Amino acid sequence: MKSNSFGKYFGITAFGESHGPAIGVVIEDVRSGIRFPLEEIQKALNERKPGKNKFSSTRQEDDKLQVLSGVFEGKTTGMPICLVIYNNDARSKDYTHLKDIFRPSHADFSYFNKFKIYDYRGSGRASGRETISRVAASGLANDILGNVEISAYPVQIGKFSITKFDENFTNNLHWKDSTNFTKLTEYLAKIQQSGNSVGGIVEVKIKNLPIGLGDPVFEKLDANLAKAILSIGSVKGIEFGDGFQLAKMTGSEANDQMDKTGFRSNHSGGILGGISNGNEIIFRFVVKPTPSINISQKTVTKSGEETIFKAKGRHDTCIVLRILPVAKAMVKLVLVDAICHQKLISGENFNIVDYREALDKIDEDILIALARRKKISEKVKEFKQKNKIDIEDKNRENELISTLKEKANLWKINTEFIKNIWQLILENSKK
Numbered sequence: 001m002k003s004n005s006f007g008k009y010f011g012i013t014a015f016g017e018s019h020g021p022a023i024g025v026v027i028e029d030v031r032s033g034i035r036f037p038l039e040e041i042q043k044a045l046n047e048r049k050p051g052k053n054k055f056s057s058t059r060q061e062d063d064k065l066q067v068l069s070g071v072f073e074g075k076t077t078g079m080p081i082c083l084v085i086y087n088n089d090a091r092s093k094d095y096t097h098l099k100d101i102f103r104p105s106h107a108d109f110s111y112f113n114k115f116k117i118y119d120y121r122g123s124g125r126a127s128g129r130e131t132i133s134r135v136a137a138s139g140l141a142n143d144i145l146g147n148v149e150i151s152a153y154p155v156q157i158g159k160f161s162i163t164k165f166d167e168n169f170t171n172n173l174h175w176k177d178s179t180n181f182t183k184l185t186e187y188l189a190k191i192q193q194s195g196n197s198v199g200g201i202v203e204v205k206i207k208n209l210p211i212g213l214g215d216p217v218f219e220k221l222d223a224n225l226a227k228a229i230l231s232i233g234s235v236k237g238i239e240f241g242d243g244f245q246l247a248k249m250t251g252s253e254a255n256d257q258m259d260k261t262g263f264r265s266n267h268s269g270g271i272l273g274g275i276s277n278g279n280e281i282i283f284r285f286v287v288k289p290t291p292s293i294n295i296s297q298k299t300v301t302k303s304g305e306e307t308i309f310k311a312k313g314r315h316d317t318c319i320v321l322r323i324l325p326v327a328k329a330m331v332k333l334v335l336v337d338a339i340c341h342q343k344l345i346s347g348e349n350f351n352i353v354d355y356r357e358a359l360d361k362i363d364e365d366i367l368i369a370l371a372r373r374k375k376i377s378e379k380v381k382e383f384k385q386k387n388k389i390d391i392e393d394k395n396r397e398n399e400l401i402s403t404l405k406e407k408a409n410l411w412k413i414n415t416e417f418i419k420n421i422w423q424l425i426l427e428n429s430k431k
């Protein structure tokens, strides 16, 4: 079982530990000739890294993306793409105090019992740092997703909820409520000072998704999104549309009625029967409080003795503030797979990006053919000059154009257009 691999059509394999030399990802099945969005990926990695606000871990990493394979002159080569981000500020010594201890609510206990060996330094693969691979890989999905828009923002942090959503209110906590923002930052500062942590709820919206993504019965879009989001460390629950509120609603309240213009409500969150219905997809997920806290708590050692543990090292006060780009990355990976599958089964290309990619490829082929033609015609010119033959041969040119026009006619291409193009090509080849 490849438990560090994700995706069927856009397959990724993630690797690396928090305190190993690097974190990385291998992406296979990417066609050749696709623009490699280095800057976009770096931008997304910068969004994810710690230090974006004073409530995140103070680990200082530049998270600089390095491309080891699969990309040449800015384009994919069709070979496996290997992306790595080196760990420069691991400070493993900070973690020696938990060498023999299971941190409450972290992965230490279950990892150790399963694998009998555990990289306690920064939690190995159970570290938030692992999420770099997801963000890096998802950058390659952008062009396939076209105009699909994904937004993710906190709607609850600790005891604070969004009461008045203001899209235009910007701050480094991504908090969309100006009415309680100051109180929220004061609250987070207090939590941080006391060495404690808090959780929260993130809302995700997906706009411009076509109808028909997702498949019965084990490949439902909501099921795949749920798995992807729950695979992120510290996420403990997810709800779509009205979610858990649906329990107290009646059918007449919860149903999304329809008229000629479409759905009149979106209690289902844009997915019915596991398939996107053209409505905005909306879901929320809950993030638990960061397990490592600077507060003494009861736990046991590897040998089963009871002890008290108080975390040291650099930890996020609230993981919600770090998780937003990771959630978007996972959504992208799920959607890209669903889109690829849909294309395969329907045999239709409904994405303009694909058409554009195909056109770009054809234009490049035309350019390559023109360059080759020019080289050969230069050889012909040299031969003619050497053998004192006239460079211009009107008969041959007319013959060529007339043959091409015949073929163009057969292939339903405008013959005058073909004549004009080849007159230009022939003129150029004589220069």
Ligand SMILES: Cc1cc2nc3c(=O)[nH]c(=O)nc-3n(C[C@H](O)[C@H](O)[C@H](O)COP(=O)(O)O)c2cc1C
Binding pocket: 057, 105, 106, 107, 126, 127, 128, 129, 131, 232, 233, 234, 235, 288, 290, 291, 292, 314, 315, 316, 319, 322, 323, 326
């Ligand atoms: C982006 C991100 C940052 C995280 N930062 C921390 C951290 O600083 N300290 C910590 O103890 N856990 C942190 N976590 C959470 C742990 O990785 C997670 O709780 C642990 O792997 C156990 O998994 P579970 O909570 O899903 O059961 C972070 C998770 C993510 C996704």
